[in-house]
Amino acid sequence: MQDHTPKPGTIAAAIIVPAVLVLLGAGCFSVADKLSNDAVLPVKTSVDVLNKAKTVTAEQSAKANEEAEMVSDDVSVALILTENTAVPAGADVQPGIVGCNDKVAYVKEHRAASTDSIVHDALMTLFSLKDSNRNDLYNALWQSDLAVDKIQSRDGVVTEVWLKGKTQSGGACDDPRIKAQIEATISRFKPKFKIFLNGTESAYRCLGDQSGECK
Numbered sequence: 224m225q226d227h228t229p230k231p232g233t234i235a236a237a238i239i240v241p242a243v244l245v246l247l248g249a250g251c252f253s254v255a256d257k258l259s260n261d262a263v264l265p266v267k268t269s270v271d272v273l274n275k276a277k278t279v280t281a282e283q284s285a286k287a288n289e290e291a292e293m294v295s296d297d298v299s300v301a302l303i304l305t306e307n308t309a310v311p312a313g314a315d316v317q318p319g320i321v322g323c324n325d326k327v328a329y330v331k332e333h334r335a336a337s338t339d340s341i342v343h344d345a346l347m348t349l350f351s352l353k354d355s356n357r358n359d360l361y362n363a364l365w366q367s368d369l370a371v372d373k374i375q376s377r378d379g380v381v382t383e384v385w386l387k388g389k390t391q392s393g394g395a396c397d398d399p400r401i402k403a404q405i406e407a408t409i410s411r412f413k414p415k416f417k418i419f420l421n422g423t424e425s426a427y428r429c430l431g432d433q434s435g436e437c438k
Contacts, residue, residue, distance in 0.1 A: 281414045289341045289412045297331040298341070300349040301407035302360035303400050304328045311359045321403040323396040328360055329411065340374045341412050342384060347371055349408050363400035366391035372419075382413040386420050390430060398431025 292298050299315075306324040310316055315329040336347040347370070355365040369388040376382050386405075392398050409416050420427035429437035 278414075285410070285412050285414050292345075292412075293341050296334055298334045298345045298348050299329045299408070299411055300332050300345055300352070301327050301404045301411070302330055302357055302362055303404065305361050308359060314358075314360060317407065322363075322400040325361075325396075325400060325403075327403050327407045329407070330357065330360060332357075342382065342409055342416075343371050343374050345408050345412065346384070346386075346405070349404065361400070362404070363393065363397045364390070364404055366393070367401070380415055382409070382416040384409055384416055384418045385422075386418065386427070388421075392431060402430060 288299070302314075303322065304310065304314065304316055304326045305322075310328070311330075313330060317327045317329070319326065321327060332348050332352065334344055334348055335351040336344045338344055350364065350367070350369045350371075352362050353365055355362055367388070367390040369386055369390065372385040372387045374382065374384055390401055392401060405418065406416075409418070417424060418427045420430065425438055
């Protein structure tokens with residue numbers, strides 16, 4: 224007579240395989256999840272490496288700009304290329320949109336101050352421009368009365384820019400343009416910075432805010 228009694232290995236497989244399938248279905252562990260997580264790790268690492276490389280490149284570029292312009296009679300300041308305006312000769316237009324579909328453009332202006340801080344000199348040069356149109360580029364700061372109070376870095380990494388005075392905006396489109404001109408002028412030489420206006424960081428941060436909720 225042929226023996227039809229299941230072998231121990233067969234019995235174990237009959238028990239274990241369904242149990243594993245139940246656990247997978249219940250989400251107790253998932254091979255797919257493990258594979259998915261393993262696939263995400265290299266992507267995240269690549270993004271981190273890319274961001275670090277961008278930071279290093281920005282710092283190197285800023286350092287090169289600072290060294291070149293410290294010994295020049297001219298200094299780069301940021302103005303605004305408004306929408307549908309042709310790019311003037313000599314303007315270095317930056318990527319990204321500000322204001323009302325505008326772009327930031329760097330131009331060289333005769334240095335209005337000469338100190339050991341290129342950021343100070345560039346901002347004072349920018350603030351000295353009192354016409355709204357500079358060779359077909361718009362200057363949203365032309366009505367403002369700003370000056371540099373001090374430039375300092377407490378940790379050797381972040382540059383603190385302390386401004387004083389008042390801004391005069393020409394409207395909703397001008398508010399972001401004013402900030403863009405100031406920030407782009409600084410970031411050309413110092414990519415990591417904080418801006419204070421009349422003694423507080425919030426005064427600058429809330430510049431142009433009409434909600435009354437900015438603090």
